[in-house]
Amino acid sequence: MFKGIVQGTGIIKKISKNDETQRHGIIFPKNVLDLVKKNTVMLLNGCSVTVVRITGDVVYFDIDQALNTTTFDSLDVGNHVNLEIHPKFGVTVGRGGLTGKIKGVAIVEDIIEAGNFLKVYINIPKTLTENISEIDDIGINGISSYIEEISGDIICINYNKDLFNTTNLNTLTKNSPVNVEILNEW
């Protein structure tokens, strides 16, 4: 399990697309770059993926299995992606841990600033809302949080603006697609 706590963001430098696979080259910040090597399994926007190559500060991933269930296909060069490395063996993950298996893509419906918090309203696909309740935690682009409120298909999450320092939360706008992992299977 991952913690659902993002350690920094990478910037997409290059995307090469074939019919069924895409290679994403991502510039990593030094604190995360130092922790990865070829075959490291880590989270990119909450999705579990495998490092295939590292050249300088650019880390490459082949996205194939994850193409249909995640936002990878809608990402562009210059976008920021959330990064998390697996905790060391024996470290307690606690409530809110993520597996990295993305259930599907949801769309940001609205964002409202409220003091030091950002209320993000997200329209979750019907196939996923059947399974969630306000007692559940949720992973959005790899950021684990509890659900503040559910109204029909719309969930609301209150994010502390401190997360702007380490995540891509401040790049979300109305209609942004986000990766969703629902944590109600414990």
Ligand code: DLZ
């Ligand atoms: C589990 C996994 C791993 C370890 N590595 C990759 C990868 O490098 N590329 C890829 O496309 N998919 C990988 N996967 C599977 C994805 O995590 C999985 O398909 C999504 O989370 C499902 O939505």
